[in-house]
Each structure stands twice: as C-alpha cells, then as structure tokens.
Amino acid sequence: MSDRDAVWERALICWGSVMRCHWILPACALLLVGSVVVVPVLLVRPAVAEPVRVVGEAPDEVAAVAAARVSGRRVEVVSARTETAQVFANPSGTMTLEQHTLPVRVRRGGVWVPVDSTLRVRGGWVEPVAATVDFRFSNGGDGPLVVLSKGERRLMLGWPGRLPVPAVSGDRVTYSEVLPGVDLQGVADPSGPRLLVVVKTREAARHPAVRRIGYRWSGEGLAVRRDGSGAVSVVDAAGEPVFRVGAPIM
Structure with a gap:
C-alpha cells in the first residue's frame, strides 16, 4: 500500500469514528480532529409562584385588615368574637359586624x-x-x-x-x-x-x-x-x- 492510500484509510477510519460519536451524542458533542469533547447541559426549571395562603381569621384588627387586603377575602377579628357577635375585616378596608339575638357559640x-x-x-x-x-x-x-x-x-x-x-x-x-x-x-x-x-x-x-x-x-x-x-x-x-x-x- 502506498503512503497516499494509507493516509486516506486513516482519514476514513477517523471520519467513521466521528460519525459514530455524532449519532451517540447528538447536539452535545464538540467535534475535534480524531476526538470528542462532551459538554454538560443543565436543565433549569421555570420558577413556580407560591400559592397565596387564604386566611379566614386573625388574632386582632390590625392583622385581620392586612390579611384581608392580601387575600382579597374578608377575615374575622378573633379578639372581637363573642357568644352573639363576629367582626370581619373586608378587602376594601371596611369592617362588618354580624350580630345574633341569641347565643350561637360558647367557650x-x-x-x-x-x-x-x-x-x-x-x-x-x-x-x-x-x-x-x-x-x-x-x-x-x-x-x-x-x-x-x-x-x-x-x-x-x-x-x-x-x-x-x-x-x-x-x-x-x-x-x-x-x-x-x-x-x-x-x-x-x-x-x-x-x-x-x-x-x-x-x-x-x-x-x-x-x-x-x-x-x-x-x-x-x-x-x-x-x-x-x-x-x-x-x-x-x-x-x-x-x-x-x-x-x-x-
């Protein structure tokens, strides 16, 4: 075999190796002369927003007003609760009193x-x-x-x-x-x-x-x-x- 034929044979062998590596590692390999370098790819998941916690009651009026504004729902003021009444803070900043003529709850x-x-x-x-x-x-x-x-x-x-x-x-x-x-x-x-x-x-x-x-x-x-x-x-x-x-x- 002549020197020219030997060079072509080595070139074909290298090309065949590259092709095999190319099919094994698609889109993740950097092809150099006679070698393959693997580049790691990191998958980043999109951030998921935390759900808003719905609060139905709060210990005092200040906390109830703040919770109602954030949640968009009315929140009861627990410190104002009695046997016949409940007080709620509304998202609008107003307050609501619900009054019963007879007791409906007891401690x-x-x-x-x-x-x-x-x-x-x-x-x-x-x-x-x-x-x-x-x-x-x-x-x-x-x-x-x-x-x-x-x-x-x-x-x-x-x-x-x-x-x-x-x-x-x-x-x-x-x-x-x-x-x-x-x-x-x-x-x-x-x-x-x-x-x-x-x-x-x-x-x-x-x-x-x-x-x-x-x-x-x-x-x-x-x-x-x-x-x-x-x-x-x-x-x-x-x-x-x-x-x-x-x-x-x-």
Whole structure:
C-alpha cells in the first residue's frame, strides 16, 4: 500500500469514528480532529409562584385588615368574637359586624364551640352538650330539679315532691305524672333552662296543687328578689344580680 492510500484509510477510519460519536451524542458533542469533547447541559426549571395562603381569621384588627387586603377575602377579628357577635375585616378596608339575638357559640376549654342544646345523661344529671349557662336537670329522685352554676355560686331549684326518672329527647326532659294528669318538662334553651308544666286533662287542671305550684329556691350567699311582673332576680351579698328568672306565663 502506498503512503497516499494509507493516509486516506486513516482519514476514513477517523471520519467513521466521528460519525459514530455524532449519532451517540447528538447536539452535545464538540467535534475535534480524531476526538470528542462532551459538554454538560443543565436543565433549569421555570420558577413556580407560591400559592397565596387564604386566611379566614386573625388574632386582632390590625392583622385581620392586612390579611384581608392580601387575600382579597374578608377575615374575622378573633379578639372581637363573642357568644352573639363576629367582626370581619373586608378587602376594601371596611369592617362588618354580624350580630345574633341569641347565643350561637360558647367557650369550652378556651375554644369557641357551637351552642348545642341537646341533652345528655352524664354523672347522674341531665346536661346540655354546650350552653352559655352552666346548668343541669335532675335525673330523678329527691334532689334539686335544676342546678345553675356561675363560678363558685350555685342556685338550686326544687320540685315539691319526688321526681321520676325522666325521658330525654333532644333538648327536652320530661318527668311524667309528677301530679295526676300532669307532666313536668325541662327545656334547654341557648340562654338557659326553661320549665313547663303540662296539664293533660280537665280533671288535672282542677287539682288544687296545679292552681298554685311553688318551687323551692336555695343557694349559699344568695337572695331571691321578685319584681312586680313576677320575675325573679337572684343577687349576691353585695346586691349584685347573679341569675334572673323570667315571670311565669300560662
């Protein structure tokens, strides 16, 4: 083989090597004479914007106003929340007050929970799940009919006679036949207990005990005062009202 043929053969071999490398590493190789240099390529992902956190409540008015402006939604001011009211900061910078005539929430263990007047038997008493007033009905026997508590003060209301074991349904407890033809009911309202005397027959209505029903009041350090309408105020030693009972109605 001549020197000229040897040169062409080496050139063809190199070209064949380059072609093979070219197919293996497309668009990533720098071709030099008889060699291949690999250049690394870094793929950069486009930045993704963080989603805006939607805040439904804030601890105070300043924080609520700022959160409402950023989120574009109204934000509740938690420090202004009460049993009957809520205050909201609006994105426009205005404030909204929502007011209820009756309590709709109550604090339990430092947390707001919805009012739930459903009665449950617990610890020998009949109590509401969550009420604004701490009270409980008798589960039958010779003890008090109703016990109301406020802090360390307790007011007990007794029925003139032994109470049967009641039937409990929803927010109502029924003591059947406390007098002939007469049922006694206790109702758990959001604002406190309510008592109903259910006279079932005309004969029962003529019973002397039905014409004048008297409850027994008792409470250490408490006094009962009646006004002209028949309503009762229970006051402490300083004359400050602790409980109030509305006038009876027929």
